Amino acid sequence: MPLILLAIPSVFIGAMTIGPMLYGDWFGSSIARSATMEALAKEWHGAFGMMVHALTTLPFWLAIAGVATAWFLYILRPDLPAVIKKRLGVIPVILERKYGFDDFNDWFFAGGARRLGTGLWSWGDKTIIDGIMVNGTARLIGWFAGVARGMQTGYIYHYAFTMIVGVFGFLTFLLLLNKY
Amino acid sequence: MFQGYVLSLTIWVPIAFGIAVLVIGRDQSPLPARWTALAGSVLGLVVCIPLWTGFQPAAEMQFVEMGSWIPRFNVNYHLGVDGIAMPLILLNSLMTVLVVVAHWEVITDKVSQYLAAFLIMSGLINGVFASLDAILFYVFFEAMLIPMFLIIGVWGGPNRVYAAVKFFLYTLLGSLLMLAAFIYLYNQTNGSFEILDFHRLPIGETAQKLIFLAMFMSFAVKVPMWPVHTWLPDAHVEAPTGGSVILAAITLKIGGYGFLRFNLPITPDASHFFDTFMITLSLIAVVYIGLVALVQQDMKKLIAYSSISHMGFVTLGFFIFNSDGMLGGLIQMVSHGFISAAMFLCVGVLYDRMHSRMIADYGGVANRMPVFAAFFVFFAMANSGLPGTSGFVGEFMVIMGTIKVSFWYTFLAATTLVFGAAYTLWMVKRVVFGEVANAHVAALMDVGRRELFFLALLAVLVLWMGVYPKAFSDVMNPTIQELLRHVSQSKLG
Numbered sequence: 001m002p003l004i005l006l007a008i009p010s011v012f013i014g015a016m017t018i019g020p021m022l023y024g025d026w027f028g029s030s031i032a033r034s035a036t037m038e039a040l041a042k043e044w045h046g047a048f049g050m051m052v053h054a055l056t057t058l059p060f061w062l063a064i065a066g067v068a069t070a071w072f073l074y075i076l077r078p079d080l081p082a083v084i085k086k087r088l089g090v091i092p093v094i095l096e097r098k099y100g101f102d103d104f105n106d107w108f109f110a111g112g113a114r115r116l117g118t119g120l121w122s123w124g125d126k127t128i129i130d131g132i133m134v135n136g137t138a139r140l141i142g143w144f145a146g147v148a149r150g151m152q153t154g155y156i157y158h159y160a161f162t163m164i165v166g167v168f169g170f171l172t173f174l175l176l177l178n179k180y
Numbered sequence: 181m182f183q184g185y186v187l188s189l190t191i192w193v194p195i196a197f198g199i200a201v202l203v204i205g206r207d208q209s210p211l212p213a214r215w216t217a218l219a220g221s222v223l224g225l226v227v228c229i230p231l232w233t234g235f236q237p238a239a240e241m242q243f244v245e246m247g248s249w250i251p252r253f254n255v256n257y258h259l260g261v262d263g264i265a266m267p268l269i270l271l272n273s274l275m276t277v278l279v280v281v282a283h284w285e286v287i288t289d290k291v292s293q294y295l296a297a298f299l300i301m302s303g304l305i306n307g308v309f310a311s312l313d314a315i316l317f318y319v320f321f322e323a324m325l326i327p328m329f330l331i332i333g334v335w336g337g338p339n340r341v342y343a344a345v346k347f348f349l350y351t352l353l354g355s356l357l358m359l360a361a362f363i364y365l366y367n368q369t370n371g372s373f374e375i376l377d378f379h380r381l382p383i384g385e386t387a388q389k390l391i392f393l394a395m396f397m398s399f400a401v402k403v404p405m406w407p408v409h410t411w412l413p414d415a416h417v418e419a420p421t422g423g424s425v426i427l428a429a430i431t432l433k434i435g436g437y438g439f440l441r442f443n444l445p446i447t448p449d450a451s452h453f454f455d456t457f458m459i460t461l462s463l464i465a466v467v468y469i470g471l472v473a474l475v476q477q478d479m480k481k482l483i484a485y486s487s488i489s490h491m492g493f494v495t496l497g498f499f500i501f502n503s504d505g506m507l508g509g510l511i512q513m514v515s516h517g518f519i520s521a522a523m524f525l526c527v528g529v530l531y532d533r534m535h536s537r538m539i540a541d542y543g544g545v546a547n548r549m550p551v552f553a554a555f556f557v558f559f560a561m562a563n564s565g566l567p568g569t570s571g572f573v574g575e576f577m578v579i580m581g582t583i584k585v586s587f588w589y590t591f592l593a594a595t596t597l598v599f600g601a602a603y604t605l606w607m608v609k610r611v612v613f614g615e616v617a618n619a620h621v622a623a624l625m626d627v628g629r630r631e632l633f634f635l636a637l638l639a640v641l642v643l644w645m646g647v648y649p650k651a652f653s654d655v656m657n658p659t660i661q662e663l664l665r666h667v668s669q670s671k672l673g
Contacts, residue, residue, distance in 0.1 A: 113602065117471035125472060130410050134346075 015047040186234075186243050187259040189227040190269055190306045194220055194276060198299030205292020214284060217295035221277040224302060228273045231266050237654050239263070239662035241312065241376070249316065254371050258312040263659030264440050264510060265309040267652065271517045272309070272430045276302040278634045279422040282525060285630070286532050287335065287420065294335055298422060301327035305430055309437060314362040314373040318355070321434070325351055328423065328431065336418040343411075343418035350401050350411040358398035358442075361391045365446070379445040382671050392450035395442050402435030405495060406465045409488045416484035417537070421528030424480060428487050428520035433513045436494045440510070440663065444498065448667040451499070458499040463592045465492025470599030474606070479527045479537045482607055483520065486563060489596060490516050496593055497578040500585045501667060507660045508577025511652060515570035515645055522559040522638040526552070529631055530611070533624055539610050543617025548624040553612045555627075555635040560608040562642050564601040570645035 020026040023041040044050075054060045073081050085092045097103065151158075197220020205213035235242060241260030249257045261269065279298050287294050304327070307320035325348055333344035362373065364387070369377045383391065401408045412432075416424045444451050451458075466489055473485035490512065497509025529552060530545070531537055546553035562569035565576075575596065582590040616622050627635065645652060 110602075113471060113599075114475055117473075117475040120468055121472040121475055124468065125410055129407050133407070134410065 018047055018050075019044065185245065186227065186230050187245055187261065187269075187306075187310045190224065190231070190273065191259075191303045191310065193227055193303070194224040194273075194299045194306070195303035197221075197223070198296040198303065201292050201299060202296040205296070207290065207292075210288075210291035213292035213295055214280075217280050217299060218277075220299050221273075221280045221302070224299070225270075225273040225277050228270050231261065232270060235261075235263075235266055235655060237263070237658050239658045242266075244312075249313075253315070253366075253373070255315045255373050256313045257316060258374065259310040259316075260312045261310055263656040264437065264663075267510075267514050267655060268309045268430075268433055268437060269306050271433070271514055272302060272305045275425060275429045275517065275521055278521065278525070278637070279425055281630060281634055282425070282528065283420075283422055286528070287422075290334065294331070294420075294422075297327040297331050298426070301331075301426065305434070308434055312375050314365070314375055314378065316373075317375065318359055318362060321355060322352070324431070328427070331423040331426075332415055332419045335420045335423070338418075339414070340418040343414040346411045347415045350404075350408065351398075354398040354401035354408075357394035361394040364391065375441065378442075379666065381446070383447065385449060385672055388447040388450035388671065389453060392443055392447040392454060395438065395446075396454075399435040399438035399443065400461075402438065403432060403491050403495060404435065404488060405461050405492070406468060406488070409465070409469070412488060413481045413484040416487075416524075417478060417480050421524060421531065424484075424524040424528075425521045428483070428524055429517040432487060432491055433517060436491065436498070436509070436513050439495065439498050440506075444663060444667050447671075449670050449672055451667060452501070455499045455501065459496060459589060462492045462496035462499065463589065465489055466496070466596045467592055467599070470596055470603065473603040474599065476603075477539055479530075479539055479607060479611070480524070481537075482539075482603060483523045483527065483563075486523075486600070486603065487516065487520050489600070490520075490563075493575055493578050493593065493596060496589070497574075497581060500578075500581050500589070501664065502581045502584055503657075503660065503664060504577045504584070505581025506664060507653060507656060508574050508579075508581055510574075510656050510660065511570075511577060511645075511649060512574025514652060515574050515642075518638055518641045518645065519559060519562045519569075519571055522555075522635065522642065523563060525631075525634055525638070526556045526559060529627060529635075534620055539607055541617070542611040542621060544612075544614045544621055545624065546612045547616050548621060549626040551632070552627045552635075555639060556612055557608055558639055559642070560604045562646070563604045565597050568643070568646045570642045570649070572646060573649040 017026070023037065023044050045053075073084075094100075151162075197216060201213045201217050201220065204216060231243065239262065241262055244260040245257070246259075247257040249255045276298060280295060283291075283294065301324050304320050304324040308317060308324065311317035311320055329344050329348045332347060333340055336343060365378050365381065366373055368383065368387075369381055401411075403409075404412050412427070415427060419427060469485050469489040469492065473482050473489060476482035476485060494509040494512050494516070497505040497507075497512065500506075527537060530542065534541060536542075545556075558569075562571040565571045567576075579590055579594055582593050
């Protein structure tokens, strides 16, 4: 019932507005009128003319044939669909599975994107960026600090020796700087 | 009466109320603190209204305030806003109200400290957007880390300390290089920290490149751009709902704002030199992070990754150097503020009831929470870039701008429409639709008036910007046009 209630006004609103919307000035200057629409407007003879013209076209009669076939198979002879399906073998399966396109899309696009996403997250974010670059840097600093801590012996002669080496290195640097 | 001090009020009113909340707050009776915080946040928003009503759509700085702060180093208390900063201040002040409302029945521990942290942070963030002195900017920029560090570290989840330290270190290390660049520019300008002086300063090629990289380190972390993004998912997952809202809606925008205020106008030649590099990182963020978002099992983590991907669109728009791209990027920043806040608030609504953020714990929520489900689906659609919502406007403009530069950039950027729809709607499908998954979902109650308020308000804003973006673009456009003109002129001389 709701579909019927929606269908009735759709027919009337469509009949009343199709002309001004497609070929009239319904949208004012908001939409540019193309040459194609101008050419099509010459073939436009109103909603009733369009309806009558539909009776002479193949799609209309194919649609009617579809309705008639459905009525015949599912209301007049509901025993027939099962028999036809059995006789046609694999064809109904192919049609029901939409030629396998949905299965392919699920496996290739959806599944592929998930597998790629999992790989990027696991290897890119968790292993390389967080594991090696971020936490690896922290570990490297920790290791270096551990090594540097080993040099802090507490013996004054060790510190004095380090200072002498430092002064020697600094003076060498200055001498080389002046020379070159 | 206060016409000459509007920007100061937007900074100091929330901070003053934050301090007042701290002073009057008592753990045993948090109600006075709650009401004071609400009053402070609402007043903070009210004092921003003249910024919108009195703003002239022009490129120059408006509502300017100037006072000497540290005369010895010529550091000034210099404030002003243009079409880039003003909308972000309004966005921040609005989000503070929502965060205060959102906390009401949720936060029960150290309520006054929680609210004070948000109010003080709100003022500091307004200071970041309003500063025209580099040191003033730097002080606000660094100071706002402290309340956010506390919000994540004190009121966060089980792994909050790790997340807070990671957030703090990332952003602090980046900004130290920016400070070095400021000091170099101070010397070059013969002793000025004025950002507008930096804009006018001729700078050599090598210096421009180094300054660009120094500032890039700071703002890329903030955005965040790939590969310096991994602090954000951790911070979001551990932060309380309010923290996630401010992180996503506001603090990420500081990165984008920094590129517009500092990198592009101060180093225009370097910006052109590094444009391919920036576009590449942006596109990696869009595609790589979009794929990573797809496989997340935690709703907050998914939205966090989604934020990184959307912010990739922002930086892409900025570095293609045309009007559609740059304006689109700025609109995308504001739009993402609305949508990401709404998404995190939606997750917060669910978390408050179920104490789980895992997608697998949900299913069939629409059967028990139809009103909430309607909002959640609406915001998910907006996050996917549905026409008629704000999410569409910025992305569409950036795509329009990108197609003028390169088909392949556009092709890769447009994958966000596919990935965005895939990860967001797949999450919504698993959480909202289907049969009621378990007894916990069966016991769910729909949103109350408080939750309805903030969800409806954000829905109106998302629709407003989606249907009539002109209200926003008119404000932003003169500044963007002036910035484009400035960036098109070489500073090499």
